[in-house]
Amino acid sequence: MNSIYFKNIFRFILLVLIQVFLLKQIYLGEGFLRSFYFIVYPLFILLLPFNIPRPALLLLSFLIGIIVDYNYMSLGVHASASVFTAFFRQPTLRLLEPKGGYNLNFSPTKARMGWAWFTRYVSIMMLIHLLFYFSMEIFTPYYIGQVLQRTMASFIVSVGLIFILQAIFNPRE
Amino acid sequence: MGIISLFFxxxxxxxxxxxxxxFxxxxxxxxxxxxQAILFNSYSYFFGSMYEQYSGIVSFTRQSAIADSLATENANLIEELLTLRNSISLKSDTINDDTLRQTYILIEARVVDNSVNRDKNFILINKGKRHGIMPNSGIITRNGAVGIIRQVGMNYAIAMSVLHQSAIVNATIKNRGYFGPLVWKGGSPKKMYLEDIPMHARFAKGDTIQTTGYSTIFPSGITLGVIDTFWRADGSYAYTIKVDLIEDLARLDRVYVVNHLYKDEISSLEKSVKDE
Incomplete structure (x- = not known):
């Protein structure tokens, strides 16, 4: 029981550090290359245990979002996307529920659920997260093309990074 | 109680x-x-367009009233014109009220030397102190503002061209009211840039740019050019407008130096509030 808490706190800190000290510094260049955002911290929201109470899920997501925002000087933008993602975690999990249901003591990790399930889960959640994030960042329907372009570009690199992280650490919880 | 907890x-x-x-x-x-800027902009756009439609309806229903008032105004103006014609035909020393007060004196001059291809361009004219030229007077032509007098000699004066990186002409979009500094950023002598036009301003390509008259240098209402293109930098609150100048500054010949008769009074007034 304690190890689940510990692991999630550790993951929270590690992902924030990776996000703001490594990924934030990446600069690919101007023009189209600016569409690539490396965003992995939502992995924390994705990997929280199945049985976490929903209010806790929302508040923790807000917390990680606002910490990332604080470092990105974009107060509220990441936080709103995180809360949005957290709110849609339950419906996504219900959509992807296997025949036997989930073991509520587990976390939705690659190690527990397998690559196929995990890929679908991460894809849906990251698409939700990035779409909402860029909508908030660009903030006008006038540049909907930009929103979609950045979402697709960032989706590819961010999901790729999340897979790499999962492959390296391969956490069970 | 049960309902409340169920609700939660x-x-x-x-x-x-x-x-x-x-939050x-x-x-x-x-x-x-x-x-914030986007929200503010769409807010003002939404309510601005609503207000425009509302005032359109109101003014339509008031057409006949407006026509009546214009007719009366016309009559008044004709009346005034007649009285003025009358008083002009009188001897000039009998007029002692303020209605005919003159604000500007125009001194005709010719351009002796001029450049347009440097960062800092100057214009030399063939009139000087002897002819009543004073520093900081504007130079205009029929088609625009040309320069500002800097140094005055006895017979000649040298002016900073508006095609000078630090020359600023206060300009406004005709009939729209918004104003800002018109500056030259080098390059083509036919292009200048009107800056700091607030982002809620409505205007269109082809609108006329003219002087504001907010300074004593240029009189108001001198046509300068027309809007070519405009844009707003990312995150900026103001438009930059590219203006096509009407006057060809590379072919200046006859110009007029504008002397504002109350320049000293105005500048001393301005100085007195600057200390406050």
């Missing part, structure tokens, strides 16, 4: 979600300039 169990998460998102939204528009 059913909608508590949704309410928490809405609460957090609302995030507040943070976004409070602490992010870009998003």
């Amino acid at each position: 169990r059913r909608y508590g998460n949704l309410m928490l979600f809405i609460l957090l998102e609302g 995030c939204f507040y943070l976004i528009v409070r602490y992010n300039n870009r998003q």
Whole structure:
């Protein structure tokens, strides 16, 4: 029981550090290359245990979002996307529920659920997260093309990074 | 009590979600300039267009009243014109009220030397102190503002061309009212840039740019050019407008130096409030 808490706190800190000290510094260049955002911290929201109470899920997501925002000087933008993602975690999990249901003591990790399930889960959640994030960042329907372009570009690199992280650490919880 | 707890169990998460998102939204528009500007802009656009339609309806219903008032105004103007004609035909020393007060004196001059291809261009004219030229007077032509007198000699004067990196002409969009500094950024002598036009301003390509008359240098209403293109930098609150000048400054010949008769009075007034 304690190890689940510990692991999630550790993951929270590690992902924030990776996000703001490594990924934030990446600069690919101007023009189209600016569409690539490396965003992995939502992995924390994705990997929280199945049985976490929903209010806790929302508040923790807000917390990680606002910490990332604080470092990105974009107060509220990441936080709103995180809360949005957290709110849609339950419906996504219900959509992807296997025949036997989930073991509520587990976390939705690659190690527990397998690559196929995990890929679908991460894809849906990251698409939700990035779409909402860029909508908030660009903030006008006038540049909907930009929103979609950045979402697709960032989706590819961010999901790729999340897979790499999962492959390296391969956490069970 | 049971209903309340049931309500919270059913909608508590949704309410928490809405609460957090609302708070995030507040943070976004409070602490992010870009998003704040977009929100403010769409807000003013929405209410601005509503107001425009409303005033359109109102003015339509008031057409006949407006026509009547214009007719009366016309009559008054004709009356005034007649009286003025009358008083002009009188001897000039009998007029002692203020209605005919003259504000500007125009001194005709010819351009002796001129350049357009440097960063700092100057114009030399063939009139000087002897002819009543004073520093900081504007130079105009029929088609625009040309320069500002800097140094005055006995017979000649040298002026900073408007095609000078530090020359600023206060300009406005005709019939729209918005104003800003018109500056030259080098390059083509036919292009200048009108800056700091607030982003809620409505104007269109082809609109006329003219002087404001907010300074004693140029009289108001001198046509300068027409809007070519305009844009707003990312996150900026103001438009920059590219203006096609009407006057060809590379072919200046006859110009007029504008002397504002009350320049000293105005500048001493301005000086007196500057200390406050």
